[in-house]
Amino acid sequence: MASPLTEIPDHLLAEIFLRLPDSEDLVRTSLACVSFYRVATDDSFLRRFRRLHAPSVLGFLQAGGIFRPTMPPHPSAPAARALARAADFYFSFIPSRCHWTVQDIRDGRVLLARDLRQEEWALAPVFRDLAVCDPLHRRYVLLPPVTHDLAASLEHPFPMVRPARCKPFLVPLGEEEAAAGETAFRVILVAHCITSLAAFVFSSSTGQWQAAASKRWSDLGLGERDMAEMSRVHPFILSRHYAYGCFYWDWVEFGRKKLLLLDTRKMEFSIANLPRRKWSKVGIAIVEAGEGRLGIFGFHGETSSNLSYMVARDKGESPSQWQSEKTISLDSGYKYFIRDATQRYLLLTKIEASSLENPLVGYFSMDVKTLQLQRVHDVPQYLKYETHTYINFPPSLLSSKRI
Known part of the structure; x- marks a missing residue:
């Protein structure tokens, strides 16, 4: 006798699957039966699922092919460990x-x-x-x-x-x-x-x-x-940022408050101004704040324990007016650096400020929507190389039937 679950129409199964907590749960669900797999691997469903669910932070990649997987107790740690093995x-x-x-x-x-x-x-x-x-x-x-x-x-x-x-x-x-x-x-x-x-x-x-x-x-x-x-x-x-179809490069580390902008829709270079603040050299991050407005995370002055978040008042790739949205208080006694930024997460390093050797405490991710800070990985020493956050599982280059 057929199970009642197999009699649920595909469009209702899709609505149920959209409410699964994360992509790992979707993978496990797709393995239950052929009908579940068909719904879970449908291209239009996957696009809807990815719009509703933030991708997992699985770790970061450094020079020489060194992959640092996300560690427990981060919720992505099991998937990151599986990725590191495979x-x-x-x-x-x-x-x-x-x-x-x-x-x-x-x-x-x-x-x-x-x-x-x-x-x-x-x-x-x-x-x-x-x-x-x-x-x-x-x-x-x-x-x-x-x-x-x-x-x-x-x-x-x-x-x-x-x-x-x-x-x-x-x-x-x-x-x-x-x-x-x-x-x-x-x-x-x-x-x-x-x-x-x-x-x-x-x-x-x-x-x-x-x-x-x-x-x-x-x-x-x-x-x-x-x-x-x-x-x-x-x-x-140079630090590179992406938001709303535009790439930005900043010269904050060199004391410049200008951004180089490449609009990928018009394919045009231009210059934009940062908000008039004393930006710290430990980095900024330009993100999508919603409703077509840009957001900027950054530290001000010489301190790097309070992370500020500013949002543009007007829409567009080069706004002229900004407002302070929130100040996130981080642990005092430590220095924080913005090492990388994706469309959803910042990757921060935390370093002891009181020690002459400035030992590295760890790498942390911050969700730009919820502002939740979570430890990603512990590294014994600070490595000043390009750091690339690894987000989500890749669609295969030769087959689109992947989750």
């Missing part, structure tokens, strides 16, 4: 004798760039080889090289260190793109040149690179001092 974060599944370094992570996918050997730097190309991979399912896509015509379009690239002046990163997919297929992805490559900026875009749907945006530093409305500083700073050490 995934290959040394990327040994890519059939290449070269070494790859992590450039960006988004939705569980990792963007890699090929390291150059010392003897290659003298004749280094403008752009390095890139690959997008799925370390969980051990699948990858090698991106074609940027064509010579596009490389030749750069105005005055920095000599000898040209690859270091080009920074690639993954682009979040819009709802229409996600609806077209979860195997799709886009990569943007921004080149910092002596006199100008340029952006190139690779789309997995076309399999080609295209020139997307170009702007002279002198056309960004900057003063001479700001223009000289912003064009000279190494792009790898």
Whole structure:
């Protein structure tokens, strides 16, 4: 005799499944029977589920393929432990004798760039080889090289260190793109040149690179001092943020209160101003505050124990008016640094301020919606490398039937 559960229509099953606490519960539910699996892996259902449920913080990835999984008592710890066992974060599944370094992570996918050997730097190309991979399912896509015509379009690239002046990163997919297929992805490559900026875009749907945006530093409305500083700073050490279809880079660490902005809808560079505050050098984070308004988390002055949250009063990518929303009091006697930010979480480090050696206490995540602070991982020493938060399980690059 058929179970009463199997007689529930699919649309009611979908409504029930939407109310499951997290994606791990959805995975377990999908394994119960064929009908549950069919509903739980439907593309339209998964899009609804992901809009309603914040993705899990599964850990963070550091230089050299070092994955730090989220530790107990964090609720994501069991899933993070399973990911650490199953995934290959040394990327040994890519059939290449070269070494790859992590450039960006988004939705569980990792963007890699090929390291150059010392003897290659003298004749280094403008752009390095890139690959997008799925370390969980051990699948990858090698991106074609940027064509010579596009490389030749750069105005005055920095000599000898040209690859270091080009920074690639993954682009979040819009709802229409996600609806077209979860195997799709886009990569943007921004080149910092002596006199100008340029952006190139690779789309997995076309399999080609295209020139997307170009702007002279002198056309960004900057003063001479700001223009000289912003064009000279190494792009790898700039903090990058994403909100409402725009990427932002900040120069807070260098005392500048300007943001470089790339609108991925118009594909245009511009400059935006930070709110008039004495921002600390320990980092800021630009997030989506809701209703099309930007939010900024940051520390002020020399202290780093009170985290401030400001929200723009007006909508748009370059608001002019801001209001203080909340001040989050953190433990006194410690220094906090913003190491990374995603669309939903901040990744903070906590360091003892009273000790001369400043030992690292741990890494913490903060939900930008609930402001809940949770310990993610303990690391014995502070490592000043790029830190990429690993969020959610990746959709496979070759098959969209994954949760």
